[in-house]
Amino acid sequence: MRFIPSTHETTSLGRKNGVIDTPFSGTTMSFVAPQARLAADVAAPDNTNHLAIRIIREQQEPPEAVRRRLEIAGGRNRFGEANYRAVWGWSRLAWVGGKWEDRNSAGELVRECVELRRVPKYEPHDRWHIERWLPPEAYGAPRAWYAQTVERDDGVSVPALGPYPERGEYEHCFTLEGPHGEFVQLTPTVAEYIACAIEAGRRASAGARRQAIEQREERSERDYDNWAWDVLDSGCPAFHGLPFVSCL
Amino acid sequence: MTQMQNTQTIALQLEKVRDKVPLLYERDDVLLSMIQQRGDVEKVSSRNMRIPLQVNPGGKGGSYNADGGDLGRGSGTSYDVAQISPIFFRFAVEISKLVEYATNAREKAIENAAKREVANGMKQFRAFLDKVLQTAGNGVLGTIGSVSGTTLTMNTPPGAALVYVGQTIQVYDSTITTNRGSCNVVAADPISSTQTITIDALPTGTIATDVIVHDGLSGAQPTSLFGIKYHQNNATTGTWMNLNRATYPQQLQTPRVNAANSALVPGYVRLAINKVRKALGIGHLGKLIAYTSVEQEHAWENLGITISQVIKENASGSANDLDLLFSGRKTMSGVPIKSSINADQTRVDFLDLSHWGRAVIKDIDYFEVGDQTVFPIYGTSGGLSAAFIFYFDTGFQVFSDSPRSGAYIDGLARPTGY
Numbered sequence: 001m002r003f004i005p006s007t008h009e010t011t012s013l014g015r016k017n018g019v020i021d022t023p024f025s026g027t028t029m030s031f032v033a034p035q036a037r038l039a040a041d042v043a044a045p046d047n048t049n050h051l052a053i054r055i056i057r058e059q060q061e062p063p064e065a066v067r068r069r070l071e072i073a074g075g076r077n078r079f080g081e082a083n084y085r086a087v088w089g090w091s092r093l094a095w096v097g098g099k100w101e102d103r104n105s106a107g108e109l110v111r112e113c114v115e116l117r118r119v120p121k122y123e124p125h126d127r128w129h130i131e132r133w134l135p136p137e138a139y140g141a142p143r144a145w146y147a148q149t150v151e152r153d154d155g156v157s158v159p160a161l162g163p164y165p166e167r168g169e170y171e172h173c174f175t176l177e178g179p180h181g182e183f184v185q186l187t188p189t190v191a192e193y194i195a196c197a198i199e200a201g202r203r204a205s206a207g208a209r210r211q212a213i214e215q216r217e218e219r220s221e222r223d224y225d226n227w228a229w230d231v232l233d234s235g236c237p238a239f240h241g242l243p244f245v246s247c248l
Numbered sequence: 249m250t251q252m253q254n255t256q257t258i259a260l261q262l263e264k265v266r267d268k269v270p271l272l273y274e275r276d277d278v279l280l281s282m283i284q285q286r287g288d289v290e291k292v293s294s295r296n297m298r299i300p301l302q303v304n305p306g307g308k309g310g311s312y313n314a315d316g317g318d319l320g321r322g323s324g325t326s327y328d329v330a331q332i333s334p335i336f337f338r339f340a341v342e343i344s345k346l347v348e349y350a351t352n353a354r355e356k357a358i359e360n361a362a363k364r365e366v367a368n369g370m371k372q373f374r375a376f377l378d379k380v381l382q383t384a385g386n387g388v389l390g391t392i393g394s395v396s397g398t399t400l401t402m403n404t405p406p407g408a409a410l411v412y413v414g415q416t417i418q419v420y421d422s423t424i425t426t427n428r429g430s431c432n433v434v435a436a437d438p439i440s441s442t443q444t445i446t447i448d449a450l451p452t453g454t455i456a457t458d459v460i461v462h463d464g465l466s467g468a469q470p471t472s473l474f475g476i477k478y479h480q481n482n483a484t485t486g487t488w489m490n491l492n493r494a495t496y497p498q499q500l501q502t503p504r505v506n507a508a509n510s511a512l513v514p515g516y517v518r519l520a521i522n523k524v525r526k527a528l529g530i531g532h533l534g535k536l537i538a539y540t541s542v543e544q545e546h547a548w549e550n551l552g553i554t555i556s557q558v559i560k561e562n563a564s565g566s567a568n569d570l571d572l573l574f575s576g577r578k579t580m581s582g583v584p585i586k587s588s589i590n591a592d593q594t595r596v597d598f599l600d601l602s603h604w605g606r607a608v609i610k611d612i613d614y615f616e617v618g619d620q621t622v623f624p625i626y627g628t629s630g631g632l633s634a635a636f637i638f639y640f641d642t643g644f645q646v647f648s649d650s651p652r653s654g655a656y657i658d659g660l661a662r663p664t665g666y
Contacts, residue, residue: 096522109305119525122582129582132553139515149519161518171514172581173553194555201549201556209549210665212557213542217589228367231268 058126060088062186069188070130073195077133079167084195086186087122087129087170094121095162099153114156127177128186130194131170139165173198269640270612272370278378278588279476279539283646288605296331297607299489299649303328303499328496330489334609334643335473337380337464339373341365342625345634372412373612373640379410379590380462380473381646384481386424387461387472389417390445394456398434400445404662405592407443408436416463419451424461425468428453438589441666476539479604479648480597480656489647503527503655511661512547512596517581520598520655527652535600536654538580541591547663548580593666596657603650608643615639 066086074084097116104110122129139145142164149160174194176184184190201209290297306325312318347361380387389410393403402408411417411433419428429451437444445460465472474489481488482504484497493500503523505516517538524536540548549556555578577584583598591597614621615638625633648654 094518096525098522098526100526134514134551134553138513138551140513145515148515160522161515169514171551171553172579174555175579175582197555197559198552201554201559202552204556204558206546206550206663206665209556209558210546210663212561213546213549213587215561216557217542224371225367228272228371229364231271232363232367 057090057120058088059091060128061091062086062088062128062191063188065188066186066191069192070195073192074132074199077135077168081133083133084173084191084198085131085133085170086191087131089122089125089127089129090120092121092129092131093118095159097149097158097160097162098151114153114158116158116162122172122175124175124177124181127175127183129172129176130174130191132173132195132198133168133170135168136165139169142166266614269366269370269614272367272374278374278590279586280374280378280381282537282586282601283381283604283606290605290607292334292607292609294333294609296333296490297645297647299330299332299647300327301330301491301499301649302326303496328491330491330647330649332474332489332607332645332647334607334645335471336610336641336643337373337377337473338615338639338641339369339376340637340639341369342635342637345636369640375412375590376415376462377473377642378588379412381475382406382410382590382592383472383475383477385472385474385478387465387470388420388424388459389462390460391422392419392454392456392458392460395450395454398447398450400447400454400460402443402445404443405594407438407593408445409438409443409590409593411436411445411460417447417460418463418465419454420459420461422457422459424459424470426453427466428458430463474646476597476599477592479646479651480599480654481651488651500651502651505655505657507594507657507659507661509659509661511663512544512551512657514551514553514581516657516660517583517596520596520657521581521583523655524598524600524653535602536583536598537601538583538585538596539591539599540580540585540587540596541593542587542589543593543662543666544591544596544660545578545585545587546666547660548585550663554578554580592658593662594658594660596660598655600650600653603653604646604648607645607647610641610643612640612642615641 062085067082070084070086071082074082077083095116096119097114099112099114100117101112102110140148145161145164146159150157151160176186176190176194178184302325304326306323308320308322310320312320343361343365379389383389390406390408391403392400394401413433413436415433416430417433418430420426421428431447431449431451433445434448435444435446461470462472478488480502482501484493484501486493488500491500503520505519505523507516521536548554557578560578579585580596617623622636622638625635625637627633
């Protein structure tokens with residue numbers, strides 16, 4: 001098996017528990033292409049030298065209060081880390097291995113390569129996500145992990161999910177967004193509530209969880225029947241077409 | 249003198265609800281409706297609909313010697329054409345005269361009986377089409393595991409999930425070549441682990457490994473709706489929308505994760521999602537949905553990393569900002585889950601429905617001859633029977649223009665208790 005160190009921009013940043021740290025506070029920045037910068041300079045009416053920057057990956061760290069509340073709600077794992085944590089979509093990177101097709105802005109294929117890259121794990125990138133730690137045994141034995149995840153392209157083998165998670169891994173639980181996908185701010189109360197709700201669900205038996213799903217399906221059936229009947233009733237004239245006044 | 253017949257007045261009653269029929273049909277609660285609402289709709293004639301596909305990129309990239317070197321020749325993009333043609337489906341609703349008589353308010357009773365049958369019939373028609381949409385395009389609704397009298401024990405998946413009581417089904421041999429005959433389902437148990445179907449009469453020659461298909465299909469290797477297992481498939485042989493899969497083995501393959509009869513774990517989900525991300529590009533996952541069965545939704549809940557249905561049910565009692573979060577979508581590694589009782593119990597399909605669509609030749613409506621939508625039934629004597637019949641019908645086919653835009657996990661173990 002061969003691991004290829006990635007040269008992708010997202011991999012060149014330091015990391016800590018899967019969340020990257022950079023010299024910048026909050027954002028990662030890069031200069032735009034020289035042509036674009038030149039265009040910006042030409043367009044400047046006062047002929048000053050504008051520094052055009054483009055934010056390519058916005059990073060956020062959760063407030064300390066949120067970390068603390070999640071730790072209290074969910075406890076710590078065997079490594080002394082919190083079972084729950086909040087991560088910003090852009091900040092949470094994960095290994096993805098395999099054959100990559102890099103394209104330019106016009107969609108043209110620039111290159112193909114087989115390698116491991118660290119890329120944002122969740123979408124939407126601009127939302128807070130709550131994660132829960134899963135122990136390494138949840139991912140099976142290392143041998144089984146590599147047997148399941150190794151992909152071979154162009155004679156190169158790469159584990160599609162990266163190295164075996166020897167210290168476990170944090171997995172997605174919940175995306176903080178409104179019913180229509182709108183942004184919801186991360187607050188200690190919301191984070192704690194979600195962690196407590198998941199923990200409460202973990203204490204429910206598998207039978208209870210199954211029953212709840214079946215009840216939902218039955219309710220859905222009833223809702224459809226009621227809705228359909230209402231829809232059809234609305235097509236019916238008042239008093240089902242009978243005269244409003246009876247004449248004796 | 250022409251006598252006014254009951255069937256003519258019933259038609260008038262049905263016409264009152266005619267504009268409600270599409271509304272009842274296109275409701276966002278099953279896969280069929282999701283495709284109807286999110287996918288493209290193309291109006292087609294009886295000729296094949298052609299879907300041009302860019303199968304291979306063009307152009308020759310490389311370095312060259314600017315000091316008089318040869319720049320070489322070029323190439324162009326390769327296209328091919330996928331083709332589909334609509335399949336017609338009907339749903340027959342028959343009402344006996346007794347239904348009309350069993351009331352003391354005549355006009356209202358006739359109307360209600362008809363309306364109730366419209367509601368029930370439309371619901372059942374949608375359920376039937378949704379079940380067919382779970383198949384591999386051949387109309388196979390299940391595989392017989394064993395035969396005992398008129399009781400068929402079905403292999404899971406899909407078990408007995410894709411049939412309903414009263415449905416007429418046909419039995420074919422395992423190669424879908426020999427039609428052994430048809431029968432009616434008198435009982436179906438898709439809930440318990442036994443997954444049995446009881447039929448009224450066993451077609452002669454029926455054996456284990458035979459398959460059941462829906463009514464209306466005929467001949468060897470019949471074609472039905474191109475369902476989820478037709479488009480989400482990693483086969484490299486056979487045909488896909490009239491294209492030879494062997495000609496484009498990579499382009500027409502949907503990425504697959506084989507769970508090999510093990511339980512659903514986050515690693516499988518990440519593998520499948522990553523395969524799509526590599527195909528679509530990072531940052532294009534927003535349109536995906538995780539379409540799965542309630543069994544696998546339950547398996548995902550059992551991992552203890554999502555807010556379970558138990559908690560969501562309880563959270564609906566009061567209204568505050570936090571409850572709004574709970575009314576939101578349940579996700580699988582961030583991808584919204586859509587579960588269905590009809591979905592394969594051992595699969596999770598990641599679908600980008602923006603690549604799916606319908607080729608429609610006839611929208612759902614009453615089957616009509618002239619202006620008549622309700623028809624009399626005739627008895628064996630040639631006289632009228634004390635019943636009348638009406639039909640819903642539609643003609644369409646489901647297509648996908650990018651099989652690589654999805655992924656699927658199959659071979660998942662069912663959770664304990666199913």
